[in-house]
Amino acid sequence: MSAPGRPTRESFERQREGSAVSAPRTIRARGLVGGKASGPALVAREPVSFLGDVDIRSGEIVGDLSSVKGKRMGGCVLVFPGSMGSAGAWRFLYQQFVHGTHPAALIAVQLPDPSVAQGAMMAGIPVVCEPDEDVLSRIVDGEMLTVDGAAGTITVGGH
């Protein structure tokens, strides 16, 4: 879907200018929620509670997450250690979808709460978890990622 505030293909390309182009590589992960989507990486170092951590209407991260505070989630592939906090996570993810400020896909290091998966299922956001490599240190903000939730893969680069 096309939504306000969501980065366009052109803005992704602009963001990538100047970065070295390398061959795409694939990381294996556990597929949790099906679907395939791409976007620039947004790497959070702290566990995420969608309720409390996100402003739905802007997609801005407003909670106590120093690594990503003030950044906007819309259209990004959010890479994060795992979920915490309120079981209202589903509602925030789904509401972000209603308002077009949702992440394109989620990559969680640890298996997230069922509430997160349920919100992603309602919003059609692909989710993978338990990746084979240390994505928190090896993926950098803005790197183009493709998540395939059914296959359980993360493709880095290659756009």
Next chain:
Amino acid sequence: MKLFPRDEEMLAGRHGEPLRKAMDALVTLGRAYGAEDMVDIGYAHIHAGMAMYKDDVKLMEDLADMGARVAVPSSANIANADLVNWRQTGAPEPLVRLQQRAAGAHRRMGSACTFTCTPYWAGHWPTWNMHMVSIESTVTIFCNSVLGARSNRDGFFAVYAAMAGRYPRFGYHLDSSRRGTHLVRVETTPQSVSDFSALGFEIGRSLGGGVAVFDGFARRPTLDQLDALGAALGTSGGISMFIVPGVTPPYATVGDAFSHGVPKEAIVADAAAIRAAYERFGEGEGVFDLVHIGCPHASFEEMKTYAGWLDGKRVSDGVELWITTSRSVRNMATEAGYVAVLERAGARVISDTCPMSCHFARTASPDPALGVQPPALRGIVVDSAKQAKYVRDMVRCPALLTSTENAVESAISGRFVPRFPA
């Protein structure tokens, strides 16, 4: 995933469209989490339908319209407005009218209009080994850790489980998930419900997840203290269950709580940890417009305590004191005379919602037509670390965390009384 004949029938649409939709969602969830089969549930704590979120009440109305009915005892989670005393909260009327529509949907579906985060104080009391679902993290952790029931931290799909009476067997429904992962050595004596909240918040932050086993409480914590501990653990960490040996069924000893022996290393829960939580939410200049107690929604015992402190006192001019509790507990407290005492003192007894859940929230997404304008608040004094975090991040004003008694004293004096003197 193995499906029983009736699950298959539901999935094939032989019991109607609502149950087909419900079973389809539950099967998708079960496959995602690698569930082997489904279990019967005995209780469901489900979504209220929230007027502060665009088209969210409609999610529940759509289910009721298509003929969905709950198959097991079900309670509704907290809502975004007091459905009765809303004028005392300053909520805009269109928001309240929308919120009241959610109650209509629940009545049609057969779920109880509890609109609370503590349905157990309202009589929904699942017991040992009962599989259940919950959309509220506080309910999940209380039912797992105090009552011995089995619950994950669910989202909207809790209502699908309520309709089908079924849930995929994974997570905290499995014995293997319900054993200790971390030992917490308690080296302090928390003095109050709010100290348990503060301690839970710091331990949850340190652990992040897993099942904490608390060893060393000087005496058995009260139900209100266990409730506060769990609510905070579930807020600052992704924690669904804790174990207090001798309290949490079926674990009598610390040794019982671990499947592979008691860990050599322990996390220490000491006075410094309690103090750290109060300091985390002590920013600002101590200026406040509102004092709030009753997070999670107060029990009857807590209402009695509040009435004892406020009897014959008067809330200071220019300050509001909100006491939040479920409508069921409010009714009991009214019959006992406590609500009259509290209201005589100038307190407002609010049900169905709380500061972070009402029209104060700035990170929510109400339909612009409802005319929601969050008031400009300079600070809220709270007695709960859970409320403190969400006031700071969602209401986006300073949260001042102190003990319940000092919060009441702050309301009476009009000056912030911290937990620890400066």
